Amino acid sequence: MERHYFNKELLVLKIAAENRPKGGQLLAYPVGEMRKKYCGDVYEENPNFVTLVFNKELLNIFVPDMKFHIEFTVNRLNLKTQHRAVDIAVRSGLAPVLFPAAPQSSAPQQTLPKLKLLGVNPEQIQPVQHIVAGSSKPAPYIVFGPPGTGKTATLVETIKQIIKCQPQSCILACAPTNIAVDLICESLLKCMDQSKVYRIYAKTHNTQDVPENLKDCSNLVGKAFKFPRDIEDLKSVNITTLLTSSRFVTDKFPQGSFTHVFVDDAGQAEETKCILPLAGLLHPESGQVVLAGDPKQLKPIIRSPLAQRFGRGLSLLERLMTDVPLYQNMFDNRFITKLRCNYRSHPAILKVPNELFYDRELLACAEENQRNSCCSFGFLPQKDFPIIFHEVTGSNTTKQSSGFSFFNTAEVKVLMGYVRKLCEENVPPQDIGIIAPFWKQVQKIQKALKEIQKDYRKYMSSLKVGTVESFQSQERRVILVSTVCSSQPFFGNDKFNVALTRAKALLIVVGNTKVLKSDPNWQQ
Numbered sequence: 001m002e003r004h005y006f007n008k009e010l011l012v013l014k015i016a017a018e019n020r021p022k023g024g025q026l027l028a029y030p031v032g033e034m035r036k037k038y039c040g041d042v043y044e045e046n047p048n049f050v051t052l053v054f055n056k057e058l059l060n061i062f063v064p065d066m067k068f069h070i071e072f073t074v075n076r077l078n079l080k081t082q083h084r085a086v087d088i089a090v091r092s093g094l095a096p097v098l099f100p101a102a103p104q105s106s107a108p109q110q111t112l113p114k115l116k117l118l119g120v121n122p123e124q125i126q127p128v129q130h131i132v133a134g135s136s137k138p139a140p141y142i143v144f145g146p147p148g149t150g151k152t153a154t155l156v157e158t159i160k161q162i163i164k165c166q167p168q169s170c171i172l173a174c175a176p177t178n179i180a181v182d183l184i185c186e187s188l189l190k191c192m193d194q195s196k197v198y199r200i201y202a203k204t205h206n207t208q209d210v211p212e213n214l215k216d217c218s219n220l221v222g223k224a225f226k227f228p229r230d231i232e233d234l235k236s237v238n239i240t241t242l243l244t245s246s247r248f249v250t251d252k253f254p255q256g257s258f259t260h261v262f263v264d265d266a267g268q269a270e271e272t273k274c275i276l277p278l279a280g281l282l283h284p285e286s287g288q289v290v291l292a293g294d295p296k297q298l299k300p301i302i303r304s305p306l307a308q309r310f311g312r313g314l315s316l317l318e319r320l321m322t323d324v325p326l327y328q329n330m331f332d333n334r335f336i337t338k339l340r341c342n343y344r345s346h347p348a349i350l351k352v353p354n355e356l357f358y359d360r361e362l363l364a365c366a367e368e369n370q371r372n373s374c375c376s377f378g379f380l381p382q383k384d385f386p387i388i389f390h391e392v393t394g395s396n397t398t399k400q401s402s403g404f405s406f407f408n409t410a411e412v413k414v415l416m417g418y419v420r421k422l423c424e425e426n427v428p429p430q431d432i433g434i435i436a437p438f439w440k441q442v443q444k445i446q447k448a449l450k451e452i453q454k455d456y457r458k459y460m461s462s463l464k465v466g467t468v469e470s471f472q473s474q475e476r477r478v479i480l481v482s483t484v485c486s487s488q489p490f491f492g493n494d495k496f497n498v499a500l501t502r503a504k505a506l507l508i509v510v511g512n513t514k515v516l517k518s519d520p521n522w523q524q
Contacts, residue, residue, distance in 0.1 A: 001028070002064060004051060009059065011040070013070065014049045025075070026052070031067040044206060048443055081246045082272035088279035092255060097284055098275070098316070100139030102325055103334075115161050124154045127337040131158045131290055132165055135334040140289035142317065142327055142336040146358050147501035148344025148366075151292050152473065155262055156187045158290070162260060163196065163236050170231075172258040173239045174277050176269040178205065180473050184264055185214055185239045196236040201225045202244045231257055242269055245277035256283040260290065265473060266317040267293035270300040274316040291317045296357040298472050298494050344475055346371040346386050349507050352524055353497050366504065374478065374506035379421045386506040390414050391513055405440035408484045411510045412441070415480055416448050418508055419463070422478060423456045429463035433476035435499050437491060441484050442466055468495040471502050479503035483511030496521045 004010035028038045040052040145151025175181045185199045199218040295318040302313040321327045326335045347364040354362045375384045453460040479502045516522035
């Protein structure tokens with residue numbers, strides 16, 4: 001460990017993000033003094049290091065390059081919060097919401113409201129009308145949104161129409177990650193008055209990570225976040241992460257505080273996390289739940305094999321779609337809509353994911369100018385076919401000595417060659433994304449991009465480089481994928497699907513075909 005370069009009251013531990021518990025605490029045992037331990041709290045997390053807070057006892061004796069044995073502990077607060085949500089869900093009568101029964105066949109069909117809808121296609125109008133009418137209550141309404149089908153746009157339009165038709169509504173919109181929540185908020189601000197939108201951050205969130213265009217509608221007051229005290233502080237649309245929504249229950253907001261709860265990227269969250277914004281906050285009879293997501297994309301991350309075996313790896317969205325007759329086969333549009341029009345990708349890019357995961361039901365509907373914008377590039381092996389697989393053979397994968405993270409320098413060189421070619425074709429850096437399965441490879445790529453910045457005088461920091469998880473809900477005109485592996489593939493079905501469906505007009509994959517062929521998805 002070493003002292004923080006700016007704040008000497010903090011210590012920095014260099015360790016890759018892979019398999020590192022998020023948040024929580026760690027125990028530090030000085031080498032040679034195993035009976036002595038110091039407890040540190042995680043202050044800030046980064047891909048390759050964590051910043052830690054220790055008490056004065058350790059700080060007073062700390063010297064540069066002091067050696068420790070480190071033991072991470074899991075933050076149990078979030079788990080306790082989810083246990084509480086399950087208990088409250090049982091007591092507050094949420095069973096009809098979480099385990100909905102089939103409606104009586106004789107139940108009359110509701111008259112759907114006539115809405116003035118701008119910026120949505122006919123396929124998206126159906127869920128908007130049903131959600132505004134509340135036709136699924138008390139059951140959740142599901143918007144099954146495969147890649148590029150406008151799932152988030154549908155939610156935003158629905159929220160806008162609810163506030164227009166039912167002005168007294170108080171909406172809570174959530175997602176598993178801050179990136180996804182910020183995206184919802186930015187989309188809402190394009191079509192709603194800022195005074196009606198409230199972006200609520202957790203008090204532990206880094207204030208420097210708040211997008212400039214969201215500061216005025218957020219709970220950032222000065223240099224700290226101020227959580228709303230009561231219902232009077234809420235606005236028409238309140239937006240936060242699933243975990244942060246539990247704070248409303250902690251602060252004793254009453255049941256019925258929110259008339260509608262929207263959960264975007266619901267397939268990515270454990271079921272107990274999806275219950276957090278519902279239990280104790282939503283009235284089981286009058287409230288409306290909307291789940292939007294895709295069970296074929298990123299799934300909940302569960303590290304316990306025992307928990308996995310007992311179904312903890314299943315999201316609420318996937319369980320309802322798998323086990324509850326209301327949602328099976330997607331026939332009843334009072335309860336579920338599957339969006340099928342892909343407005344993102346070139347047909348060639350969409351073909352394999354469509355065949356593997358979506359029963360060939362997705363339609364390539366992107367504008368021709370957008371999807372064909374890279375088809376004439378001189379370096380394409382086949383004109384009008386915007387997919388490249390670049391073979392990199394040999395045992396090039398190296399494991400980082402200080403953690404479970406891998407990198408492949410041969411692939412980095414190939415990727416930089418393509419970035420140079422894209423610069424020569426005048427593709428702006430912000431239109432390019434590079435995906436890798438490991439943070440160490442991400443770091444190597446970022447370092448290599450600095451050299452290209454010198455040569456082309458382009459601001460390469462706008463070129464996004466990250467793991468598959470960081471690209472969920474994202475898209476770029478050009479996507480490059482570094483598979484890293486030289487011994488076995490590192491992409492599961494969900495990550496494979498997400499990685500390949502981020503590209504609009506050009507997809508470049510770098511890897512070892514001999515290794516990747518052992519995986520049926522890559523073989524396809």
